[in-house]
Amino acid sequence: MQVDNIKRFKSVLYGVMIGIAAGLIVSLFRLGIENLSKGFLLLAKQAKHNLGFLVLLILINGLIALIGYTLIQKDKNIKGSGIPQVEGLLNGELTYSWWSVLSKKFVGGILAISSGLFLGREGPSIQLGATTAQGLSKLFKQNSDDEKVLVSGGAAAGLSAAFNAPIASTLFVLEEIYHNFSTSVWIVSLSAAVSANFVSSAIFGKVPVLHMQYSHVIPLHIYPYLIGLGIILGLCGMIYEFATLHINYLYEKMSWVPNIVWITIPFMLVIPFEMYLPTIVGGGSTMVLLIAKVTPTLTILIWFLIIRFFMSILSYSTGLPGGIFLPMLSLGALIGAIYAQILISYGVLPQIYFVNFIIISMSGFFACVGKAPFTAILLITEMVGSLQNLMSLAFVTLVAYEVTDLLGGSPIYNEMLQKMLSPQKLLTSGKLTNLYFSIQVGSVMDQSAVKDINWPDGCIIRAIKRNEQYIIPDGDTVLKAGDNIELSTNYDNRGYVYSHVEKLTLDD
Structure with missing residues (x-):
């Protein structure tokens, strides 16, 4: 002890x-x-x-x-x-x-x-x-x-x-x-x-990064509208994730354009915004605090959303050092602001809850894209510096998370990692390394023959250890839960092979 x-x-x-x-x-x-x-x-x-x-x-x-x-x-x-x-x-x-x-x-x-x-x-x-x-x-x-x-x-x-x-x-x-x-x-x-x-x-200083002035807690009779907000956030999150992960495929199809050109384009496009709309550029925290303070019109909010969506995608596609964490929160804030303004215009939502919708939407959007709901709830709570929205934060976050989950959404950072690990060209020579996996009950490999498994290219099965006995497998060997398998692959391909095979061994 x-x-x-x-x-x-x-x-x-x-x-x-x-x-x-x-x-x-x-x-x-x-x-x-x-x-x-x-x-x-x-x-x-x-x-x-x-x-x-x-x-x-x-x-x-x-x-x-x-x-x-x-x-x-x-x-x-x-x-x-x-x-x-x-x-x-x-x-x-x-x-x-x-x-x-x-x-x-x-x-x-x-x-x-x-x-x-x-x-x-x-x-x-x-x-x-x-x-x-x-x-x-x-x-x-x-x-x-x-x-x-x-x-x-x-x-x-x-x-x-x-x-x-x-x-x-x-x-x-x-x-x-x-x-x-x-x-x-x-x-x-x-x-x-x-x-x-x-x-x-x-x-x-100690002032929270996204500290906002508000004093009202969303009443229970407004919660049915929060379901709609969660659904919209989930759908928008799927669109954002797809665009972020796939825009580089468009660049690859135009391989005759040098990469430096794609990197330079956002730098040139951002100049007019810096000149005439400076509050919208950057990560987005300045813009979020602004819309919470002055309540822009619905038209302005929609334009802000369109600009930030496309410029965020273009900026990140450059590959330059910079994150999507804060840009995601700002997009969520805009979606919440637009949704709130529509409800306010129809007289179903009092104006005093406008800021609340901005706050809870940031949590919901981040949760459905990052697939980290607990982090989303606590992060926004700490960044805003108030516990008043905790119940509504959790409610909208859960709805948005479940929407993307049902639609098959994956954590965006994990998807980015898989793209990094996927080699453009699998190496078949050079230093070799061994990888080890344990098969879980209910996984894809459990009770499947070796020949029926969708193995990644560039690896071979060296051995299967079962009950302290080593088996040299062939195509008809049936894998079982509890088996420990040993694969061999090129050292530079290890990340790609590991991430692919690990999914096959785990119980979903």
């Missing part, structure tokens, strides 16, 4: 050290984005009246596109949000140099996000926190299993420092990234998240 107590105490200490380090790095990341963003908006304001400033803005954005493209070419693991990469690292499906990712993600993320692209800081913050913890684990000389625990703590610290939401950040790592609620994981993650939140609060 004493040994366990000492181990938990050490876990807390590791978590605190990781939280302080990650909190400082992510806070510097936030400061860089905020200060550079002000410079871009000031330049865009001058460009409205001065052609020279407009040319300068175009040249700067073009240069940032080139820098971002160069950084991605040097290390592909800095692309996009960073959350799928962290999940792949914790699953053992990806490996990368922590310093390379930390340095390039830091620089590339500040440049891309501050330029006005419709990207969020939270995904990169999670990866920055995770890679910081990865570096510290090398310093602490941790083994591979302990390193994963520390990396999970770093991921929680990164999100906490980005949003000042330590509880939701811890739950996000447990629910969405690490998929493990073991004592060591949650102790390190919570310690790191609280420490990182302390650091960021000391720098940015």
Whole structure:
């Protein structure tokens, strides 16, 4: 018992050290984005009246596109949000140099996000926190299993420092990234998240990121309308996920267009918005607070939704360091605002509940796209700084989640990871590695013959271990629950093969 107590105490200490380090790095990341963003908006304001400033803005954005493209070419693991990469690292499906990712993600993320692209800081913050913890684990000389625990703590610290939401950040790592609620994981993650939140609060203050002024709780007789809101959020979430995951297929069909062109296009398109509609650019937090304060007309809200939907998709498709976390919340807020305005116009919803619908819609939209309902509820609660909407948040979140679940929606970050792991060309030579799986009762493999399984290309079955006996399989060998199978594949294909076969061994 004493040994366990000492181990938990050490876990807390590791978590605190990781939280302080990650909190400082992510806070510097936030400061860089905020200060550079002000410079871009000031330049865009001058460009409205001065052609020279407009040319300068175009040249700067073009240069940032080139820098971002160069950084991605040097290390592909800095692309996009960073959350799928962290999940792949914790699953053992990806490996990368922590310093390379930390340095390039830091620089590339500040440049891309501050330029006005419709990207969020939270995904990169999670990866920055995770890679910081990865570096510290090398310093602490941790083994591979302990390193994963520390990396999970770093991921929680990164999100906490980005949003000042330590509880939701811890739950996000447990629910969405690490998929493990073991004592060591949650102790390190919570310690790191609280420490990182302390650091960021000391720098940015204690006011919640999306703090809104409202005082009314949605009454029960309004809840039937919340069912409709949940259904709409679920359907919109499916559309958003499909567009985000498949836009690159369109680029691949036009392979004659260089990638640098696709990266440059959003940088050029964002300039008019920076000049004439600055509140709509970036991650979306400024816009969410604005619509909650001034209540725009239905027409304006619809235009905001269209612009942010397409620009968010285009911005993320560049592969530049930047997340979809905050852009997702802003889209949810707009959908909720539009729905509320329609109900208000028909006289079925009092105006005083407009802000409530914005808040609960952010939770519902994130839950149905990220498939992390508990995180969604707690995250919005912490970001808004109020428990008043907890019941309605949970209600709409559950409805939206079930809609996407019934339609076959998958967690978007997991889908992004699978796209990363799927090789463009399976390697058939080079270093080999062995992968091991255990077949569960009720899985696809249980009671199926080897020849009837849809095995991924580029792997072979070496052996089956059953009741301490090894079996050399052939096509007619029937697999059973409890069997341990050993596969061999090329080292560079291990992530793709592992993720494919794991689904076949698990009970759905």
